[in-house]
Amino acid sequence: MFRISQFLKEIDQPTPAGPRRNPPGPVVIWNLVRRCNLTCKHCYSISADKDFPGELSTEQVYTVMDDLKGFRVPVLILSGGEPLLRPDIFEIARRAKAMGFYVALSSNGTLIDADNIVAIAAIGFDYVGISLDGMAATHDKFRRKAGAFDASLSALRLCRQRNIKVGVRYTMTEDNAQDLPALLQLVADEGIDKFYFSHLNYAGRGNKHRADDARHASTRAAMDLLFDSCLASLGRGEAKEFVTGNNDADGVYLLHWIATRFPDKTAHIRAKLQQWGGNASGVNVANIDNLGNVHPDTMWWHETLGNVQERPFSAIWSDLSNPLMAGLRQHPRPLEGRCGACRYRDICNGSSRVRAQQVTGNPWAEDPGCYLLDPEIGVAADDYGRRVRTTPWIKLEAVA
Numbered sequence: 001m002f003r004i005s006q007f008l009k010e011i012d013q014p015t016p017a018g019p020r021r022n023p024p025g026p027v028v029i030w031n032l033v034r035r036c037n038l039t040c041k042h043c044y045s046i047s048a049d050k051d052f053p054g055e056l057s058t059e060q061v062y063t064v065m066d067d068l069k070g071f072r073v074p075v076l077i078l079s080g081g082e083p084l085l086r087p088d089i090f091e092i093a094r095r096a097k098a099m100g101f102y103v104a105l106s107s108n109g110t111l112i113d114a115d116n117i118v119a120i121a122a123i124g125f126d127y128v129g130i131s132l133d134g135m136a137a138t139h140d141k142f143r144r145k146a147g148a149f150d151a152s153l154s155a156l157r158l159c160r161q162r163n164i165k166v167g168v169r170y171t172m173t174e175d176n177a178q179d180l181p182a183l184l185q186l187v188a189d190e191g192i193d194k195f196y197f198s199h200l201n202y203a204g205r206g207n208k209h210r211a212d213d214a215r216h217a218s219t220r221a222a223m224d225l226l227f228d229s230c231l232a233s234l235g236r237g238e239a240k241e242f243v244t245g246n247n248d249a250d251g252v253y254l255l256h257w258i259a260t261r262f263p264d265k266t267a268h269i270r271a272k273l274q275q276w277g278g279n280a281s282g283v284n285v286a287n288i289d290n291l292g293n294v295h296p297d298t299m300w301w302h303e304t305l306g307n308v309q310e311r312p313f314s315a316i317w318s319d320l321s322n323p324l325m326a327g328l329r330q331h332p333r334p335l336e337g338r339c340g341a342c343r344y345r346d347i348c349n350g351s352s353r354v355r356a357q358q359v360t361g362n363p364w365a366e367d368p369g370c371y372l373l374d375p376e377i378g379v380a381a382d383d384y385g386r387r388v389r390t391t392p393w394i395k396l397e398a399v400a
């Protein structure tokens with residue numbers, strides 16, 4: 001995850017830059033259930049509204065939690081499918097909180113209502129993330145359900161009323177990029193604590209829609225809009241967070257934005273970006289799927305490292321006999337092609353290895369989702385025959 005707000009805060013309130021430090025254990029994104037009441041176009045878990053066999057029992061989940069705690073995992077992100085469709089979700093979340101984990105719930109929001117918000121608030125979730133793909137018409141089309149937007153917006157409001165930290169998660173494609181300004185305005189108007197901008201990755205249903213991936217120029221326009229919106233929010237003294245996911249080249253793009261807008265801050269921001277260090281799949285981020293399979297992150301469901309029903313997570317995560325895991329942990333990673341030549345590997349760490357693998361079959365090839373121009377990454381213009389269009393296909397305006 002790339003925390004835009006954290007870096008833009010450094011413009012006015014610089015903090016000392018230190019060496020890169022890994023947290024004691026990885027953040028675990030746990031898809032506790034695959035069942036979902038929606039069938040979204042870009043779903044990586046290809047969920048459906050039916051029970052999937054072989055999912056972990058409550059007792060098995062507890063056993064895994066004990067192991068995760070012992071392994072010093074700090075954060076559990078309870079996800080799905082739709083996690084609220086798991087009958088024991090509140091028991092699991094309550095136990096996780098009691099054990100001292102930071103506990104987040106990742107939901108589509110349509111099942112959060114006046115009847116269960118009291119129970120949700122009582123658990124004390126540290127964060128609830130709700131997905132919105134755009135404004136009402138776009139969202140309902142993506143979610144393939146009329147009224148889904150209204151239900152999710154109602155959930156956001158219910159969480160706010162109960163003082164639960166809440167965020168909107170948005171995955172951009174060419175079919176919903178036009179809604180980004182309105183969505184940012186909604187987040188501002190509703191006093192929502194966090195905006196998570198996710199780049200489209202290639203996995204699950206997203207992989208089948210690769211042709212719909214937002215083109216690089218529109219990604220640049222979206223990032224400019226996010227930076228401007230975040231800076232304006234900071235200027236208003238708000239604590240709102242703007243973060244991105246699934247494209248660590250965002251850090252390099254931010255550095256160039258800083259160099260243009262705040263040239264005297266470039267060296268400091270560069271040092272802070274190096275401290276962050278870019279992509280952390282398989283290092284600081286882990287995924288357990290609904291069957292207990294462990295993956296380097298949520299976009300690597302085709303790469304299983306082991307199963308928590310057969311072997312503790314701590315043993316699976318510490319085992320580097322898998323070549324992919326060995327490469328992900330290597331520092332620097334064995335990057336090739338354009339990423340291998342890039343001057344900013346220390347900031348980006350090669351971004352999405354799953355995108356490289358899905359497109360070329362080689363997880364160490366260049367990330368095809370990198371939207372930076374050749375001069376921006378310090379490679380000669382003709383080295384790789386790659387160009388990025390310079391005319392954005394859509395003009396995005398900053399939120400006032």
Ligand code: SF4
Pocket residue numbers: 248249252338339340342343344345348349350351352366367370371372377
């Ligand atoms: S070329 Fe690769 S390492 Fe460099 S910014 Fe792009 S994705 Fe990151």
